[in-house]
Amino acid sequence: MVEHDDRLSRVFGALADPTRRDMVARLAAGDATVGELAAPYDVSLQAVSKHLKVLEEAGLVRRSRDAQRRPVHLDAEVFDLMTKWIERYRQQAEERYRRLDQVLARMQGQDADRTDDPEQHDRHEGAAG
Template sequence: MNDDDDERLDRAFLALADPVRRAMVARLSRGPATVNELAEPHSISKQAVSKHVQVLEQAGLVTRTRDAQRRPVHLDAGALERLTGWIDRYRLDAERNYRRLDGLLTSITNHEKGIGHDERT
């Protein structure tokens, strides 16, 4: 992973640290929405919602398009996939470590119980 990737990852996780932005990402996972639509469930101004959208844009998590008078916000599924890939890499490492630990504990327990040993010696 290079510095640009690290910076992009930092921006994405910082953007997702805010509960309003996470709610917006959740809403956008169902399809594009306007700023007005994103503002509906929140008791914040449309200007504040626009600023949240800008943070998500700068993090590369959403894009905006022009559709006549509307400027819908779209979730970038690829950006979320990259975040998931980064998380999964470390999750898989942790799972491997837990499986090794489970195997070691089972081996120790079996040894203590005398299971799996030839008792003729």
């Protein structure tokens, strides 16, 4: 994972771990302390604390104070960052599928036996149908 220079890398990297995604899921239902978050797992409190640090540095959670406790709070705004990134390229790719589909349809109508590489789009035909 190199050095995680940018925000998006940190966010994706943080969410690449099932335990951390699990914690995000739990935090979506309500704030929790480190101990509460650690309870379901068979790992040390220190390990959980490390996971939370990763999530915090990615901007996914914030940690406050309540006496000796450190309540963890989900900060759902970063999700927007990911969604925007994903949507951008998905739409771009889907638009490209549509154009390719039209071109292919024209080619088949005009000269069917010239399509020497039909595998390039057959998955799309299945999905489009």
